[in-house]
Amino acid sequence: MGLASEKITIGWKTSSLNSAIASIRYRALFPLLALEDLGFKNKICTRVTRSFLVDLDVLVIVKSFTLDDYWLAQEASRMGVPVVFDLCDNIFIEEYGSGQYRSPADTFLLISSVASAITVTTQPLADVVKAKIGDSVPVYIIPDGIENDILLSRIEKSLFLPKMYRYISIPLIMATVFYTRCRDYYGQFKSDGFELTIRRLLEKIGQLSYKTLKFCYRMKAKLFARSANESLVTDLPIVAEANKLGSPQRAVAKDAKKILWFGNHGAAHAKFGMMDLLLIQTELESIANELSVELVVISNNVEKYNKHILPMVIPSRYIEWSAESMGQHFADADVVVIPSAKDDFSICKSANRTVLAMTNGVPVVATLTPALEDLRGAVIFDDFDNGIRQYLTDKAFATSQVERGKAIIDQLYGQESIGNIWLKVIKGIVEQDVKRIAESSNPDLIVAVHLPQDISLALPVLEEANKQGLQCVVWINFQAIKRWPGILKTIQKSRFNFRIIAEDFKVNDQLFPSRVFALLSITESNLNPHRFTRELTKAANKFGIYTATMQHGFENIGLSYSDDIHNIKRIRFESSHIYTWGDSNTYHPDILKETLEKCVQVGCSKPKSIDFKSLPCLIDKESVVIGVFENLHWHRYSEDYRTDFINGVNHLAVQYPNITFIIKPHNAGLWLTGRYDGEKPEHRNVLIIDPLSSDWSDITAAHLLPHLSAVITTPSTIALDAARLSIPTAVVAQGLQLANYAPLSLIRDMHDWGAFVSQVLNAYQKKSLEEQSDQFIDRVLLSNEGAAKRIVDDIKNNKINFNR
The missing domain is CATH 1.10.287 (Helix Hairpins)
Known part of the structure; x- marks a missing residue:
């Protein structure tokens, strides 16, 4: 890419197209126009699409913190389009974005990992950003510009x-x-x-x-x-709005001087906004006692004004903020006050309000912050009592201050200046190797995941591959991380490189990095829920990349399980190899010959247990806790089975009031929390987990098992997971033939529910149940030790046969 501006197209990604939002105006729209004046082409959007990146030379993301933004930045970087992230707030303070599952700071750090530059408004904010991301990405200071009609x-x-x-x-x-x-x-x-x-x-x-x-x-x-020659502003609609909002009005003398404060009312995460007026309440009230004045507050929260500002002993008036109306309000004002608490958030703010006021001919008294240093000599700092008095009583002094300020402002904050600073940023990233490909983006092995349970199978293989010197990257389905954000958090915690892949990825020469020789999908078949990994596998096969998938469950469709819907005769795998947990005795008798020929017996790579995690509920550590698990495939079961399952839980809750029963639905099926319309168990000692709630979204079955004294489950992999930990395990088998679960306890009627729990409470019988779990594992699994190594060895051995 050359530096001829007329050949450069810049894409601006914002969270909104609403020009009433200050960050949209100052950080996107005004810079866009400044670069347009320099001959650059610009595009702007709020909706993330791959097509937006076509023909872009630079992508600028302005204060937008979604996973869509990270995906867009990642795609841009992969295509050789440098990414600039623009930040105007200190998002790293603890309260910023509180209540959101993924904080803006977390998303910013993700985007900064693929960004070519970060732009900020002030030096304090630059210092904060550098402390968070180090020196890996250059940080440029671009002040807010000048706003005018x-x-x-x-x-x-x-x-x-x-x-x-x-x-x-x-x-x-x-x-x-x-x-x-x-x-x-x-x-x-x-x-x-x-x-x-x-x-x-x-x-x-x-x-x-x-x-x-x-x-x-x-x-x-x-x-x-x-309308070019018509007035752009009028005061009448604003006054009407103020009256409509119910702001009480006080009688004010016609010749009263106007003291103006304007801005966002504030937020819970910091001390800024309208409440800053309380910092100078004494000064304002003292002046009002001596001079005929009116405090005009232009903001966006009349309730806060009525509660905190109106009671001040100074005549005041509230006006709802509007960018188009500010010109008239400045024309009526005699002085603008901008106090600040100078906390960690406010100290990073720009000079835009001071600049806007002085550009419109109004002198300013302000708290001195780093962003205002350049305006020394044109603004009175930190002396609100004398400063306001002097501006109100000495018109000539006020005018001279404003003129001095305008000269500084035109030089530092004019559109030409802002455009030149952006030009410097663009030049800086162009002169870098903007098409640099990080080692993480050109790996040997891709591991594709798209379900929460995939992670526990993938991580041991990734660790072993890394140990053997393979460069690895995790490809995650975009739709999956939106549905289950915990997937991304787990991958981030593991510190393996990852890339988010959209469902509609394009199959072309650029899809797979040049060095990739293998694709391992954790779950892959011709079933619709596996279409993401299936299409990836088909594409990899097309480009000569070795492909493999894994047995991901004890009752695995196409391998060890069949029913009318998931008939084993109709299940196909695109992968060249399928890594299975057990020997051929664990396969379904009707397994297809073509599937059997792909099977490689390696054992289960999933660890027995994972890092201990406390549960988000208050459960007495001394109490007995039994987990009840219902799995994804409820179509397998009759209505009688479902009814008996619910009745069994109710029976246990009544029979054992001192035992806590935690019901865990499958993360994908969510039958009991989302699909079941009947009466759910409602007992003091029954807790139904909702995997979609923020409290439980990060708690997998593996996290839950160490807290349990026993497990009762529908036929599923949970039985195997619990048995591997020697936890007493029972499988609900009403009307089902479950010989493959022997010798685990099978619950066939209501009596069996209580009998199993009774055994768990008896120390001698519980020991017998634990031995049953061990025997079950010995029968159905190959040795767990070395499973990940056997998988990686097979992948490396097939590199010779699958050269691109």
Whole structure:
């Protein structure tokens, strides 16, 4: 990429297209216009799509902290598009983003790992960022610019098409989804005519949308031209809004001087905003006792004003904030006050309010912060009593201060200055190797996961591969981490490199890094829930990459289990090898020959136990806790089975009131918490876990098992997991033939529920149950030791046979 500005296209990703949001105006729209004046091309969007990256030379993400943003940054970096993240707040204070599952700071650190530069508003914020990310990414200081009516008008024009496109794109997206689904369902018929018809329909919709956009843009342009000479602001709507909000009004003399405070009312995470006025309450009340003044508060929380500011002994008035109306309010003001608590959040704020006030001809008295150092001599700092008095009583002094401030402001914060600083940033990242490919992005082995339970099987293999000198990366399904955020947290904690892959990934030469020779999927088959890993595997096969998958459950479709829906004769695997837990005696008798030939017996790589994690509920450490697990595949069971299962839990809760029963639904099935419409167990000693709740989303079955004295489960891998820890285990078998679970206890009627718990409470009988668990494991699993090594050895051995 050269430095000729007319050849450079910059993409701006924001959280909103609402120009009323200060960070959108100052950190995206004003810089966008400044670079446009220098000859750069710009695109702006809020919706994350891969197509947005096409033809971009630089991607700028402005104060947006979603996993979509990280995915976009990751994709951009992979395509050689340098990423700049712009930050204007200290998001690292403890309270910032509290209540969110993933804090903005966590997401920022993710994005910074693939960013080429970070831009911030002030030196204190730069220092904070550098302390968090080190010297790996350059941090540039770009102050907020100057806001004026001309710029406000220009940004509305620049936002018109993106806003229109956002609304018109909805039917386009719906049509595309319709086309994709139809193609998937009917593709087996190879109907070129059908596909052509759908394509033509989409083209017509696209053409109509484009023509509509052009027409609306022309009309908008005419409206702007017609109103160019009209006043952009008026006070009347604002006064009406204030009255509507119920702000009490006080009588004020016509010649009263106006003391203006404006800004965001504040937030729970820091001491800033409207409450800063309380810092200078004494000074304001003293001045009001001597001079005819009115305090005008322009903000966005009339309730806070009524409660905290109105009671001050100074005439005051509240006005709801609007960017378009500020010009008139500045014209009426005699002085602007900007006090600050200078806490860890406020100390990082920019000078934009002071700059805006002085640009509009109003002198300022402010608390001195690092961002305001350049305005020394033009602003009175930290002396609100004398400063306000002097500006109100000495018009000539106030005017001279403003003129001095304007000269500084024009030089430091004008559009030309902001554009030149951004030009420096762009030059800096261009002169780097912007297409640098980190070692993590060009691995030997890809491990693909898309279900929460995949992680426990993947990590031991990753650790062994790393031990043997293979560079590894985890590919995670985007939709999976949105549904189960704990997957990403676990991978991050493991410190293995990872990449988020969208469901609609493109199969081309750039999909797989050049050095990759193997793809290991934890779960892969032709079932719809496994389509992500199946399509990845098919693509890898196409490019000559060795592919393998794993047995991921004790009753594994296509290997050790079959029913009317998941008939083993219809299950296919694209992978070249399937790593199984047990010997051939554990396979289903009807296993397909082609599947059998792919099986490699290695044992179970999943560890017996994982790091101990406290439960988010208060349970007496001395009490007996029994886990009851219901699994994903409820279609396997009859209505009688489901009814007996619920009745059995109710029976135990009543029979053993001093035992705590924790019911754990499967993370994907969620039958009892989401699909079951009947009456659920409601007893003091029964706790039903909701895996989707923030308290339990990070608690897997493996985390739960060490807390349990016994396990009762529907037929599932939980029986095996519990037995590996020598936990007494019973499988609910009403109406089912479960010989493959022998010699574990089987619950066939209501009596068996209570009898099993009675055995658990008897020390001698409990020992016998523990021995049953050990015998079960010896029968169904190969030696656990070395399973991960055998998998990695097989992968390395097949590198010779699968060269790209």
